[in-house]
Amino acid sequence: SQTIHQWPATLVQPVGSPLSLECTVEGTSNPNLYWYRQAAGRGLQLLFYSVGIGQISSEVPQNLSASRPQDRQFILSSKKLLLSDSGFYLCAWSVDRGYSPLHFGNGTRLTVT
Amino acid sequence: EDKVVQSPLSLVVHEGDTVTLNCSYEVTNFRSLLWYKQEKKAPTFLFMLTSSGIEKKSGRLSSILDKKELFSILNITATQTGDSAVYLCAVFSGSARQLTFGSGTQLTVLP
Numbered sequence: 001s002q003t004i005h006q007w008p009a010t011l012v013q014p015v016g017s018p019l020s021l022e023c024t025v026e027g028t029s030n031p032n033l034y035w036y037r038q039a040a041g042r043g044l045q046l047l048f049y050s051v052g053i054g055q056i057s058s059e060v061p062q063n064l065s066a067s068r069p070q071d072r073q074f075i076l077s078s079k080k081l082l083l084s085d086s087g088f089y090l091c092a093w094s095v096d097r098g099y100s101p102l103h104f105g106n107g108t109r110l111t112v113t
Numbered sequence: 114e115d116k117v118v119q120s121p122l123s124l125v126v127h128e129g130d131t132v133t134l135n136c137s138y139e140v141t142n143f144r145s146l147l148w149y150k151q152e153k154k155a156p157t158f159l160f161m162l163t164s165s166g167i168e169k170k171s172g173r174l175s176s177i178l179d180k181k182e183l184f185s186i187l188n189i190t191a192t193q194t195g196d197s198a199v200y201l202c203a204v205f206s207g208s209a210r211q212l213t214f215g216s217g218t219q220l221t222v223l224p
């Protein structure tokens with residue numbers, strides 16, 4: 001069966017520091033991969049999605065970036081965090097076939113101080 | 114811009130009650146509508162609806178889609194405290210395979 005791992009679970013970082021969140025998927029090949037952010041009391045906002053290695057689409061202009069160095073690895077990064085980057089970050093995957101449900105990791109709670 | 118609106122924003126009921134959660138949408142090129150349950154961390158997938166009038170059912174949960182009126186409902190019968198969660202509605206639209214999420218309904222079931 002397929003599983004998704006996301007780490008770390010929580011992170012407290014000072015403003016201006018770098019960020020690296022990692023997500024890996026097991027049990028499937030060539031998945032679509034996604035990064036979402038969820039602000040308190042709000043729905044999920046799509047940040048990036050990827051349909052293959054090195055293929056990244058950005059939905060929201062900001063100081064975050066994403067990379068997909070391997071088929072089942074997705075990384076969210078920032079060179080300098082802002083206070084507004086605080087939130088709950090969720091990685092997700094779906095099969096590369098039509099409009100398939102997304103399956104989410106357990107998320108990373110990021111607090112920028 | 115695609116929009117998904119859920120109501121109510123929050124709901125408090127007692128065990129055994131039946132609840133109906135609403136989701137309306139305005140999107141271009143609708144493909145399908147999904148429901149998720151989010152307790153503490155990861156949203157977990159409940160249903161995907163593509164056609165109008167066909168009820169999806171899983172235990173005490175059921176959902177139906179009306180593509181003419183652009184809405185869906187999620188019903189939970191005989192609620193239990195374990196049903197307490199945020200329920201998220203999301204819509205696939207267009208060709209980019211992206212989900213647009215609503216803000217969710219916070220359901221609290223009291224013993």
